[in-house]
Amino acid sequence: MTNRVLILGGRGRIGSSVAQDLVTHTQAEIIITGRTPESGVQKRLHLESQVQFLVLDLADVKKLEEAIASSNLVVHCAGPFHYRDANVLKICIEKGVNYIDVSDHRSFTSKALEYHEQAIAAGVTAIVNTGVFPGISNSMVRHDVEQFDAPEKIHLSYLVSGSGGAGITVMRTTFLGLQNPFEAWIDGKWQTVKPYSEREAVDFPPPYGRSGVYWFDMPETFTLPHAFPAVKTVITKFGSVPDFYNHLTWIAAHVFPKSWIKNPKGVEFLSHVSHFMTDVSDRFTGIGVAVRSEVTGQKNGKKSVYCSTLVHKNTAAATGCGTGSIGQLLLEGKLKKPGVWPVEEALPTDLFAEAMQSRGITIQQGWIEKFAEQH
Structure with missing residues (x-):
């Protein structure tokens, strides 16, 4: 059948x-x-x-x-x-x-x-x-955690070029993710984190190289601590290419009145404007994705770091x-x-x-x- x-x-x-x-x-x-x-x-x-x-x-x-x-x-x-x-x-x-x-x-x-x-x-x-994130990224983390005698810290970073080929939905998801602070597992306790804060430069494989990423609320922020209870810190950060979009998103998260982001009409307006912009930039940046999983922990009695990376040309x-x-x-x-x-x-x-x-x-x-x- x-x-x-x-x-x-x-x-x-x-x-x-x-x-x-x-x-x-x-x-x-x-x-x-x-x-x-x-x-x-x-x-x-x-x-x-x-x-x-x-x-x-x-x-x-x-x-x-x-x-x-x-x-x-x-x-x-x-x-x-x-x-x-x-x-x-x-x-x-x-x-x-x-x-x-x-x-x-x-x-x-x-x-x-x-x-x-x-x-x-x-x-x-x-x-x-x-x-892909969440998804393939979570399985990359599982593989990396399995390399350790005692995993301690997970650092997941994602990078998307322009629209990622996902249409306007990815824009909506980004702006909706800026609405509220969220709980993250840091140093063995739940702590409140602001979305799109604490920019960090992370090394991705070519063609991306060193790029900026920011705290972003993802399901794995709380599912990974449950799956791997020995881990004391789980960091999930996201960034865009070109970097110009990161600064615009940061402004939306930290400068715009919260009423704009929390209003469905405001989200739709910002999403359509962003989608219009990526229609132009996609021609130059592509629509790819990069994922970087980095796990720190104990291996054979020593502190060690294991890393997995993925690049795909179409998100x-x-x-x-x-x-x-x-x-x-x-x-x-x-x-x-x-x-x-x-x-x-x-x-x-x-x-x-x-x-x-x-x-x-x-x-x-x-x-x-x-x-x-x-x-």
Whole structure:
């Protein structure tokens, strides 16, 4: 029997990248959804005939339930996730259907994790935060943590060129992430951090080199301390290319009246202006992504530092690889872990390495020869 995958929000840049990955690596029938009809969707997205389109609004619960019930796997790509409830996940658990998403916000992840016990009881594997960051980045951290006798500190840094090829959604996500201070795990306790603060210069692989990154609220800010309780500090920082955008974002976070950022109309205005600007700058900077995971800890009785780095020329495509690879593993039965999990607690390192290799994604890894005290 042919597997059937339902991709909610599959018409967008991220959703179509996930669909492309699943078409390439599985024989599954793919159903992508959107709120309005569209003809010629396969041609526009350069997808094969195994992809079909379904008009579906998430508010139409009855139709949503029917679509989920007739699927083997649901992939939730209908972001941004800041305002989303976990109703899709709830229905998947009720219907006994496995679930993954590309969520990237603390509030949504927290709501999803509340269904952990129900998912276990239903035998449903649900994995959240499966894109590139969070997603591939979390699995890079898991690999790095596993190199230590006693890991102590995780430092995750992300860099995106312009729009990242993800459309206006990435702009909305950025500005929504500036709304509130957030809790971060620092020196063994939760401390309040201001978004887009404490700029730090981090070394990324070519073509990026040394670039500025800032504190940014991501789900892994709180899921990684849970996954690796021995770790005393988890830092998550984000930056943009060109650097000019970092300064504009800093101004939005620290100078603009908070009412602008907290007002949906203000977020939309800033997002559209930013998207217009990246339409121009993308031609010069590209739409790539860089991820750097650095873990400090004890190895053979000494303080040591281990680092993994990844560069991909298309942020949206990298997200498709991260999410699509987990979808493939679930469909093939290689990954089965009932419950609701962030990706770093669900995906074993050997399966992660196999998935990245099959997609031609190279992750540079190794020990850094320097004293950890420099950090």
